[in-house]
Amino acid sequence: MFHRRRATMAAFLLPAIVIYGAFMLYPLARGVYLSMTDSLGGPIANFVGTEQYRAMADDPKVTAALWHTVLYAAVVVVAQNGLGLLFASLLFRRPKVRKTLSVVLLTPTLVSPVMAAFIWSYLFAPEGGINALLGVLGLDSLQHVWLGDTSTALYAVAAVNVWMFAGYSCAIFLAGYMSVPTDLLDAAAVDGASGWQRFRSVEWPMLAPALTVNVTLSLIGSLKVFEFPLVLTNGGPAGATDTLTMLVYRNVFGGGKFAFGIAVSVLLLVTVVVLSSATSSLLRLRERRI
């Protein structure tokens, strides 16, 4: 009886396996193969081995895009989680406003990346909101062409990313805070620990799992950023905000360098897998030690 039960149960997996296998795993494998051909997207493709990868290594645009992607991710991971943690620890100490404010902080998350980019492209514009605000505050010297300057463009794009998802990091940290046993906090308060001491020696270690989740999610999310640079700068100025995803999109769907674009996408995959698995295993190791 249980045997037949198990067979029926296993059959429940079929639709998922078919769809996931055909539309995710198969394209993944085919992509890796196509990156070793000279395919233009048509029926003819010759195997060329590592030629695309060698071309990629020689292409300064690819090296620059890889660097932009990693730098962008580093900035976003640090700023977004720092801000999220700050808001979460302040909110945790104020139960009365906690719920309302955390919901308010989440509103940017609901805005799609395209819409967030629309809003910020105006705020960053030479005659836009930020420069106008600086003017009102008498800080004219700080006014800047934020998206038009190669030294600030990437950070400006990253700032939009941080703005959109800091509330999300905050929500995850708050959920982590809720798992801190209250008697532990009470004990620390009775012992006369200051706010900072309580954070440092009680809350911070207890937040380790939330930190792991937050860092991993924001890392993967920011490495595959696409809409922000596309809408805000389209890779410019002078390629300063060209990320790996932008190169994939441009080469595959318009550049006529189909196989090359796919090779860049394989580089993106390797970057994501290596960085995210290294980070999350380091963080999990840290969790266990605490």
Place this chain on the structure above:
Amino acid sequence: MISTLWRRTSGTLGTVLLCLGTLTFVLPFLFTVVTSLRTAADVARSPLGFPHSLTLHNFTEAFGQIHYGRSALNTLLITGLSCLSITVIGSLASYPLARITQNWSTWVYRLFILGTSVPIFVVVAPLYLLMRDLNLLDSYAGVVIIYTAINLPVAVFFYTSFVRSIPVDLEEAAALDGCGALRTFFTIILPLLRPITSTLLTFVALQVWNDLLVPLVFLQDPDKRTVMVNAYSFIDPHTVQPTTLFPAALLGVLPLLLIFVFLQRHVVAGMSAGAVKS
């Protein structure tokens, strides 16, 4: 006495500062709402000033420019069908993955989890070829299948960890009463999945509604385009006035904001799910 008073004052002060901080944070959003209700001349006169008169004219203008009626319906259809297919296929798959503890099922599970870190960009080109060969370009079905495939890893992860936390006793009792796997799933497991389903639904709905890449690449027919694609292709943020830009941005998120108001508890839970358990 004095120290209590001091603590209370500094506590209130901190709360006020925190509220102000939060307000600053969402200020760009509030600014967007206010500006989109102002006239272009008014905004040009003082971009940051208080509005003199409010108008809905900008919204009707943007509504026409991005073909909002049609594209919102398209997006709604795609989002709805994707949500349905992801939850049905995902929950079905999670039951055996959680209950059958054998080598092969562990491997299948791992294979699904692997997908959570594969960016869509890695498969987009071969997926395009595949969709072309299957004649699924420019079809809602094609887009829904793609969303299902790329969101299944998350669904499987959510559901499987949830089913694992359900005690097996109930199912064993049902089995002794002669319940097959199918009936056990529908009468016992499925009703218990409701809270995690609403969490997953808000997550998936956000992803699908807000996505640009998939409809941009796989839907070329203007009649089938989504809100994001139309907004992206008809509005150039670098040349357009805020009074056109902002209403367009707001129209894009409006349906989500409305849903959020009703589901905010689940949205918050969904966004932080997994953080505590892992």
